[in-house]
Amino acid sequence: MHTASLSLDTTKLLEQIQTLGAIGADPAAGGRTRIALSDDEKAGRDQVAQWMRDLQLDVRVNRIGNLFGILHAATAAGDERPLMIGSHIDTVRNAGALDGCYGVLAGLAVVRAYRAAGVLPARAIMIGAFTNEEGVRFQPDMMGSLVYAGGLSVEEALDATGTDGARLGDELARIGYAGDMEPGSIVPHEYLELHIEQGPVLEAEGQLIGVVENLQGISWQRLTIHGTANHAGTTPTRLRHDAGYAAAAIIAFLREGVVAAAPETTLATTGTLRFEPDVVNVIPRKATFTVDLRDPDEGRLQAAEKRLADFLSEIAEREGVQVETERLVRFKPVTFDAGLADEIQASAKRFGFAHRRMTSGAGHDAQMIARIAPAAMIFVPSREGISHNPREHTDDDQLIQGAQVLLDVVQRRLAKAV
Amino acid sequence: MHTASLSLDTTKLLEQIQTLGAIGADPAAGGRTRIALSDDEKAGRDQVAQWMRDLQLDVRVNRIGNLFGILHAATAAGDERPLMIGSHIDTVRNAGALDGCYGVLAGLAVVRAYRAAGVLPARAIMIGAFTNEEGVRFQPDMMGSLVYAGGLSVEEALDATGTDGARLGDELARIGYAGDMEPGSIVPHEYLELHIEQGPVLEAEGQLIGVVENLQGISWQRLTIHGTANHAGTTPTRLRHDAGYAAAAIIAFLREGVVAAAPETTLATTGTLRFEPDVVNVIPRKATFTVDLRDPDEGRLQAAEKRLADFLSEIAEREGVQVETERLVRFKPVTFDAGLADEIQASAKRFGFAHRRMTSGAGHDAQMIARIAPAAMIFVPSREGISHNPREHTDDDQLIQGAQVLLDVVQRRLAKAV
Numbered sequence: 001m002h003t004a005s006l007s008l009d010t011t012k013l014l015e016q017i018q019t020l021g022a023i024g025a026d027p028a029a030g031g032r033t034r035i036a037l038s039d040d041e042k043a044g045r046d047q048v049a050q051w052m053r054d055l056q057l058d059v060r061v062n063r064i065g066n067l068f069g070i071l072h073a074a075t076a077a078g079d080e081r082p083l084m085i086g087s088h089i090d091t092v093r094n095a096g097a098l099d100g101c102y103g104v105l106a107g108l109a110v111v112r113a114y115r116a117a118g119v120l121p122a123r124a125i126m127i128g129a130f131t132n133e134e135g136v137r138f139q140p141d142m143m144g145s146l147v148y149a150g151g152l153s154v155e156e157a158l159d160a161t162g163t164d165g166a167r168l169g170d171e172l173a174r175i176g177y178a179g180d181m182e183p184g185s186i187v188p189h190e191y192l193e194l195h196i197e198q199g200p201v202l203e204a205e206g207q208l209i210g211v212v213e214n215l216q217g218i219s220w221q222r223l224t225i226h227g228t229a230n231h232a233g234t235t236p237t238r239l240r241h242d243a244g245y246a247a248a249a250i251i252a253f254l255r256e257g258v259v260a261a262a263p264e265t266t267l268a269t270t271g272t273l274r275f276e277p278d279v280v281n282v283i284p285r286k287a288t289f290t291v292d293l294r295d296p297d298e299g300r301l302q303a304a305e306k307r308l309a310d311f312l313s314e315i316a317e318r319e320g321v322q323v324e325t326e327r328l329v330r331f332k333p334v335t336f337d338a339g340l341a342d343e344i345q346a347s348a349k350r351f352g353f354a355h356r357r358m359t360s361g362a363g364h365d366a367q368m369i370a371r372i373a374p375a376a377m378i379f380v381p382s383r384e385g386i387s388h389n390p391r392e393h394t395d396d397d398q399l400i401q402g403a404q405v406l407l408d409v410v411q412r413r414l415a416k417a418v
Numbered sequence: 419m420h421t422a423s424l425s426l427d428t429t430k431l432l433e434q435i436q437t438l439g440a441i442g443a444d445p446a447a448g449g450r451t452r453i454a455l456s457d458d459e460k461a462g463r464d465q466v467a468q469w470m471r472d473l474q475l476d477v478r479v480n481r482i483g484n485l486f487g488i489l490h491a492a493t494a495a496g497d498e499r500p501l502m503i504g505s506h507i508d509t510v511r512n513a514g515a516l517d518g519c520y521g522v523l524a525g526l527a528v529v530r531a532y533r534a535a536g537v538l539p540a541r542a543i544m545i546g547a548f549t550n551e552e553g554v555r556f557q558p559d560m561m562g563s564l565v566y567a568g569g570l571s572v573e574e575a576l577d578a579t580g581t582d583g584a585r586l587g588d589e590l591a592r593i594g595y596a597g598d599m600e601p602g603s604i605v606p607h608e609y610l611e612l613h614i615e616q617g618p619v620l621e622a623e624g625q626l627i628g629v630v631e632n633l634q635g636i637s638w639q640r641l642t643i644h645g646t647a648n649h650a651g652t653t654p655t656r657l658r659h660d661a662g663y664a665a666a667a668i669i670a671f672l673r674e675g676v677v678a679a680a681p682e683t684t685l686a687t688t689g690t691l692r693f694e695p696d697v698v699n700v701i702p703r704k705a706t707f708t709v710d711l712r713d714p715d716e717g718r719l720q721a722a723e724k725r726l727a728d729f730l731s732e733i734a735e736r737e738g739v740q741v742e743t744e745r746l747v748r749f750k751p752v753t754f755d756a757g758l759a760d761e762i763q764a765s766a767k768r769f770g771f772a773h774r775r776m777t778s779g780a781g782h783d784a785q786m787i788a789r790i791a792p793a794a795m796i797f798v799p800s801r802e803g804i805s806h807n808p809r810e811h812t813d814d815d816q817l818i819q820g821a822q823v824l825l826d827v828v829q830r831r832l833a834k835a836v
Contacts, residue, residue: 093695136697199652216651220698231805232687232710233634234617234779237677239803244688248669255663259655269650270662271698273691279510280638280689280708280746282806290698292650328698361652362699385657387649388700 006113008407010400013109017399020047020089020105021097031094031390036132037065037168042175044089048104048129055111057127061179063154064147065131065172071111074120082124083413084188084373085110085406086365087195088133088144096196096392098399102380103194104129106403110410121414123189130365131172137162140220140329145368148183184372190340190413191375193366194406196394200385201358208398209348209355209405210379213341215367216267216359217301219293220329223250223312226322229277229285240283241320244275247287249315250308254291258307266304267294267361296333296359334367337374340409344378347408353401362387378405424531426825428818431527435817438465438507438523439515449512449808454550455483455586460593462507466522466547473529475545479597481572482565483549483590489529492538501539501831502606502791503528503824504546504783505613506562510554514614514810516817520798521612522547524821528828539832541607548783549590555580558747563786566601602790608758608831609793611784612824614812618803619776626816627766627773627823628797631759633785634685634712634777635719638747641668641730644740647695647703658701659738662693665705667733668726672709676725684722685712685779714751714777752785755792758827762796765826771819780805796823 024032024040034041045067052059052069060068073079087103107127114121130148135141138160146152158169172178197203202210227243254268273289291308295301312323341357348355358379360367366375380402383393442450442458452459463485470477470487478486491497505521525545532539548566553559556578564570576587590596615621620628645661672686691707709726713719730741759775766773776797778785784793798820801811 092697092700135699141699197652198649200654200657201652218651229807230803231616231780232689233636233685233712233781234615234619234805235685235803236617236619237673237681237685239618239622242687244691245669245673248666248688249673251663251666252670255655255667263655267651267653267655269660269699269701270666271650271693271700271702272696273662273693275689275691277511278690279806281687281710282689283687284689292699294651362649363651382652385648385653386646387652388697389647 006117006407006411008109008400008403009112009116012112013105013403014396014399016051016105016108017097017101020044020101023047026094029094031096032091033093033095034089034091035093035137036090036134037137037171037175041090045177048089051108052127055108055115057111060181061177062181062183063179064144064157064183065177065179066144066148066183067129067177069127071114071121071125073122073124078121078123081187081189082126083410084126084128084191084369086128086130086191086369087193088130088365090132090134092134092136092388094390095388096390098196098392098394099198099387100133102196102399106194106406109403110407113407123414125410126186126188133365137164138168142363142365142368145365149368149371150184151368151371154183188369188373191366191369191373192378192406192409193364194378194402195364196387197379197382198387199361199382202379202381203383203385205356206354207356208353208381208401210358211341211345211348211355212360212377212379213336213338213357214296214359215334215364216294216296216361217298217333218329218331218363219301219305221291222326222328223289223291224324225287226324227283227285230283232281232283235283242283243287243321244284246315246319246321247273247289250311251289253311254308257311258304261307262295262300262304265295265297265300268292294361298332331363331367334370336370336376340374340376343409343412344376344405347405347412351404353405378402424535424825424829426527426818426821427530427534430530431523431821432814432817434469434523434526435515435519438462438519441465444512447512449514450509451511451513452507452509453555454508454552455555455589455593459508463595466507469526470545473526473533475529478599479595480599480601481597482562482575482601483595483597484562484566484601485547485595487545489532489539489543491540491542496539496541499605499607500542500544501828502544502546502609502787504548504609504787505611506548506551506783508550508552510552510806512808513806514808516614516810516812517616517805518551520614520817524612524824527821528825531825541832543828544604544606551783555582556586560781560783560786563783567786567789568602569786569789572601606787606791609784609787609791610796610824610827611782612796612820613782614805615797615800616805617779617800620797620799621801621803623774624772625774626771626799626819628776629759629763629766629773630778630795630797631754631756631775632714632777633752633782634714634779635716635751636747636749636781637711637719637723639709640744640746641707641709642742643705644742645701645703648701650699650701653701660701661705661739662702664733664737664739665691665707668729669707671729672726675729676722679725680713680718680722683713683715683718686710712779716750719751749781749785752788754788754794758792758794761827761830762794762823765823765830769822771823796820
């Protein structure tokens with residue numbers, strides 16, 4: 001079977017991106033919010049599952065709630081190790097419509113091309129939407145794919161407690177997505193993920209396709225500074241144990257002492273911070289905040305963690321505060337499958353699309369599945385590099401061209417005998 | 419009339435501190451909460467008014483709700499310009515029992531000493547509990563005394579909107595303390611306020627009595643940093659407009675660049691801080707925080723404000739963020755009446771109490787009344803400097819000795835002919 005004749009229904013793909021993007025929409029603040037296992041995310045899952053059924057896919061849900069649609073192969077042998085195309089449909093608060101959803105819906109578009117041509121693939125194609133990629137409500141993020149790859153037990157994941165106190169397993173059952181399939185029971189032959197870059201590099205360089213060959217290591221910690229609450233007007237500076245100042249000094253050091261040591265590769269971000277008691281004229285007794293460190297090189301990432309740890313000791317000593325650290329997430333940098341990356345690059349070249357090999361700055365489900373199967377990613381540009389924001393945008397042409405590369409790579413891979 | 423024979427009912431004073439401190443008590447979180455013009459604060463007012471009536475004082479409430487009890491003088495001439503002893507009985511959340519209440523109840527103890535001896539003073543003694551000293555619910559703080567001294571119109575104060583959206587004037591009427599007396603219509607001959615230090619200095623130096631000769635200037639601002647939200651993993655540092663980092667750099671600079679320029683006198687505190695959207699892997703688009711600057715010297719306070727303002731321009735330029743500043747409170751430093759301070763010092767010396775002249779780090783009603791009459795304050799130690807906290811504590815002996823100094827100073831002042 002030769003599938004050079006397969007073609008995308010580009011209208012349908014763009015239409016489904018719009019439709020899914022309208023679920024959980026927040027007209028006041030902009031964007032849409034479908035936090036993992038919320039009612040709005042359930043509505044998103046129901047929509048995607050319906051589209052899978054419309055394509056007569058074999059719809060499966062596993063114990064961690066990953067949602068799959070399988071286009072079975074022409075032969076039983078072809079069904080054993082499917083080619084998997086995946087991403088996620090949960091979102092951050094007030095998100096764009098593309099992060100994750102684009103990859104899942106482009107996967108459906110690939111399957112639709114096979115259906116339209118009336119051909120069955122030599123190897124099954126399995127489209128996956130992984131549970132809780134964003135990690136807004138439940139930690140860790142990329143949970144569904146992590147569990148799928150055996151990096152976290154189902155039981156531990158189901159017992160995760162949300163920021164709202166809810167248990168993940170209970171929420172999964174509540175929304176009707178506690179499946180019975182064992183995560184990882186189907187090992188993909190290869191894994192592809194098409195995603196918006198969520199960064200400014202492709203746009204800045206005028207490239208259309210990012211051939212993603214590796215992914216940064218990620219280190220997340222929660223830091224809690226314990227100081228002493230006291231009156232802002234009566235406590236001499238030398239007698240203060242100011243948890244708020246200590247937190248600020250650490251966050252400033254992340255930029256000035258950690259990032260500054262490797263400014264081209266190390267990234268540091270504090271996205272959340274709270275003071276207690278949070279009163280104008282009371283020195284904070286407690287400050288709680290997160291530190292997100294990234295680097296594509298494990299040695300440099302460890303050096304960044306070490307610089308931070310040394311500074312924590314220094315500030316604890318100097319300010320007379322206690323610093324408590326809690327590891328939230330730690331992933332080593334990931335190297336994707338070179339053969340698969342070459343295949344993506346060759347496809348972009350055939351289409352005449354400007355392209356470059358690159359590092360993924362964000363974490364993706366692909367990094368988890370890379371533990372159990374050859375994996376690689378395809379990026380398309382993000383306007384102004386903006387993501388996790390209602391203004392997230394990729395031109396329709398670019399979305400279509402990215403999906404064309406995906407379909408082309410799938411056809412090439414499936415043209416080989418199983 | 420010589421009043422050397424007047425003596426305090428110390429048991430009654432300590433008992434009333436306990437009784438008032440039980441109103442609004444929060445057994446779960448500790449301490450008591452009597453936010454201005456709440457039901458619990460009304461209950462506190464009712465109790466104090468009852469105690470004033472028990473002493474057969476002339477109980478008066480003015481239009482801003484200040485509660486007074488007047489012990490009339492032996493002569494009509496003596497009634498014209500009373501000696502005023504004041505403070506407040508509203509509290510912060512989960513407060514100690516002493517802040518403010520001690521001064522009001524010690525005033526009642528002074529009057530009780532006159533009543534017990536059956537003598538009328540040469541000059542009326544007017545005990546005042548000023549409305550909304552703490553400023554938790556309604557801004558500005560020290561409102562009742564500010565209005566009394568003519569620094570804010572009654573109408574403007576009555577129109578203040580609370581953090582809960584309530585109008586101050588409506589709340590005052592609701593709890594039955596919208597009086598008809600015009601604030602400031604009785605101008606005191608002098609004003610005394612006995613208060614816990616709310617700081618660690620007296621305890622650290624082993625002193626019993628603080629002769630308060632001046633009070634720090636206070637500058638409160640709310641700062642809002644407007645940056646750009648973006649993905650923490652994909653946005654190169656050079657392309658970031660990180661509102662969270664900018665806020666942290668400013669807070670660190672307050673210590674390292676503003677306080678460091680006058681470390682013995684300038685204080686800087688950031689008590690509240692919020693990030694938006696407050697998500698681990700999103701660069702904050704917005705950071706909102708307060709800056710509390712204090713110095714007993716107006717020139718140095720202005721210099722501190724200038725250093726901060728210069729740094730705000732610098733960081734806005736460097737990080738590509740917008741910085742919005744809003745003035746919340748600005749009070750110049752206050753110098754108390756030197757003669758009254760000398761009188762307090764002489765009294766402490768006569769009793770043999772260890773004492774020192776000092777600056778008040780906190781704001782007090784005395785600073786407002788100092789605009790219209792000679793004023794001074796007496797401090798007693800706060801254990802570990804802790805205040806605005808259920809653990810606020812002063813030993814009973816120290817409370818009694820502070821009240822003895824107050825009674826002694828009142829007697830000395832009233833010994834002079836009217």
